Amino acid sequence: MKLGVSECLLGVACRYDGLSASNDFVVKTLEKYFEFESFCPEKVIFGTPREAIRQVDRNQSICIETSNSKRDVTAQLAEISNNMGKEASIANLCGFIVKSKSPTCGLERVRVYDGDKKTHEKKGIGLFAKALREHSPYLPIEEEGRLGDAGIRENFLMQIFAYEDFSNFMKSKPKIKDLIAFHTSYKYLIYAKSPVSYKLLGHIVSNPKEKTFEELLENYRHEFLTAINEQGNIPKTYNVLLHIYGYFKKLISAEEKTHLLTAIEEFKEKIIPLVAVTKLLNLYVERFDMQYLKKQKFFNPYPAKLGLRSQVKAFR
Ligand code: SF4
Numbered sequence: 001m002k003l004g005v006s007e008c009l010l011g012v013a014c015r016y017d018g019l020s021a022s023n024d025f026v027v028k029t030l031e032k033y034f035e036f037e038s039f040c041p042e043k044v045i046f047g048t049p050r051e052a053i054r055q056v057d058r059n060q061s062i063c064i065e066t067s068n069s070k071r072d073v074t075a076q077l078a079e080i081s082n083n084m085g086k087e088a089s090i091a092n093l094c095g096f097i098v099k100s101k102s103p104t105c106g107l108e109r110v111r112v113y114d115g116d117k118k119t120h121e122k123k124g125i126g127l128f129a130k131a132l133r134e135h136s137p138y139l140p141i142e143e144e145g146r147l148g149d150a151g152i153r154e155n156f157l158m159q160i161f162a163y164e165d166f167s168n169f170m171k172s173k174p175k176i177k178d179l180i181a182f183h184t185s186y187k188y189l190i191y192a193k194s195p196v197s198y199k200l201l202g203h204i205v206s207n208p209k210e211k212t213f214e215e216l217l218e219n220y221r222h223e224f225l226t227a228i229n230e231q232g233n234i235p236k237t238y239n240v241l242l243h244i245y246g247y248f249k250k251l252i253s254a255e256e257k258t259h260l261l262t263a264i265e266e267f268k269e270k271i272i273p274l275v276a277v278t279k280l281l282n283l284y285v286e287r288f289d290m291q292y293l294k295k296q297k298f299f300n301p302y303p304a305k306l307g308l309r310s311q312v313k314a315f316r
Pocket residue numbers: 006007008009014015016039040041042043099102104105
């Protein structure tokens with residue numbers, strides 16, 4: 001799987017000051033699972049080291065200027081950002097991690113200075129991040145800074161694995177039966193993100209207006225990729241766990257029921273992490289050989305070794 005990354009996060013000394021912004025999670029953890037494709041628009045046009053740049057609001061128009069010499073480099077940076085955004089869109093990426101706060105790579109809350117004043121508002125988006133969004137509207141994109149949050153990290157990784165899965169599904173020249181199987185396997189994962197999207201996707205697959213399969217796939221693509229961008233939370237995940245519990249409640253003893261329900265409640269109360277409950281549910285999935293549940297991506301959305309469901313803080 002190919003993951004796009006702002007180059008400085010990989011430990012490459014391409015920042016304006018000749019340093020890198022190496023990120024441990026990217027370099028030490030994600031490199032085991034992804035092939036990186038790196039991008040650094042500023043290095044390509046200005047070299048390294050270089051004068052720092054910043055976003056400046058001049059009469060309600062955002063410009064990019066060098067910090068000291070106040071040279072306007074908006075056009076140059078916009079052009080390279082657009083070219084690299086286009087390049088990224090055809091590189092078969094499953095997601096992108098951008099450098100936060102950068103006037104080029106920052107995805108949100110980039111400082112925008114008020115003309116020549118020293119005051120700023122955190123309201124900008126980096127030119128390259130903007131180009132990525134425009135050329136790849138569904139591509140999962142996140143800032144490295146936000147990935148320090150266990151919930152955002154879990155959600156982003158879930159999203160990029162689902163994105164990759166869907167890309168491979170589309171490349172496999174699917175038929176309607178394949179779409180139904182794909183949709184079925186994502187039932188609980190999507191439900192944990194958005195029950196509304198799950199219903200909408202089900203409606204698309206049922207095809208009441210007898211659309212062509214191409215139209216159906218295009219509608220499904222839009223809704224699926226929008227749904228996986230939604231943030232899951234404890235109430236929605238709790239509902240999914242209860243649904244799954246429903247498969248076993250008539251098959252297991254009263255003691256086992258109590259044990260299982262207590263675990264589900266403890267997840268809701270943020271006492272135990274999700275992995276503790278899914279491990280327990282999996283025991284019953286195996287014991288009763290529940291094929292339908294075995295296929296659910298909800299149980300296995302990304303490599304377990306990433307340990308993303310092992311923290312109570314991963315869900316709120
Ligand atoms: S933030 Fe973006 S433009 Fe700046 S050094 Fe890193 S990769 Fe290059």
